[in-house]
Amino acid sequence: MSTHNGDGATMLLGIGEKTFEVELYDTCAGRELLANLPQTISMSRWGDEFYGTLHPKIGHAGDTLRDVFEIGEVAMWPPGNAFCIFFGPTPASVGAEPRAASPCVPLGRIKGDATLFRNFGSSLKNATLTAGNQV
Numbered sequence: 001m002s003t004h005n006g007d008g009a010t011m012l013l014g015i016g017e018k019t020f021e022v023e024l025y026d027t028c029a030g031r032e033l034l035a036n037l038p039q040t041i042s043m044s045r046w047g048d049e050f051y052g053t054l055h056p057k058i059g060h061a062g063d064t065l066r067d068v069f070e071i072g073e074v075a076m077w078p079p080g081n082a083f084c085i086f087f088g089p090t091p092a093s094v095g096a097e098p099r100a101a102s103p104c105v106p107l108g109r110i111k112g113d114a115t116l117f118r119n120f121g122s123s124l125k126n127a128t129l130t131a132g133n134q135v
Helices: 028-035 114-120
Strands: 010-015 018-024 039-045 049-053 066-068 073-077 082-086 099-110 123-131
Touching (some): 039 082, 049 123, 082 114
Antiparallel strands (some): 010 018, 010 123, 018 099, 039 049, 049 082, 066 099
């Protein structure tokens, strides 16, 4: 089960000159991702979602998966081992909610205004994922 822990670990997401802090949920996938940072990935856009492949494959044993997210949530999409950033509706959405193509592991939430991702165009080159505060 993904739970929010206000004193939990954080991750930093760097895109160009901007850095976003991500509060991580307490999940197997989140802990495994932290253990495999830093990473630099290229991300593609699908509606108001960016996604990019993580290396190595991130496990998610026991984690709860879902396909509907809130604006600002980040997730791991198991079929593509992809890191996903949700900032609005996707082609799979019904209404305004962000919806993944298929169920994902919720990893955490971006602090601040995630709708800023709408300004980044159709792809992100060299997005960096680094560890923030560790618990």
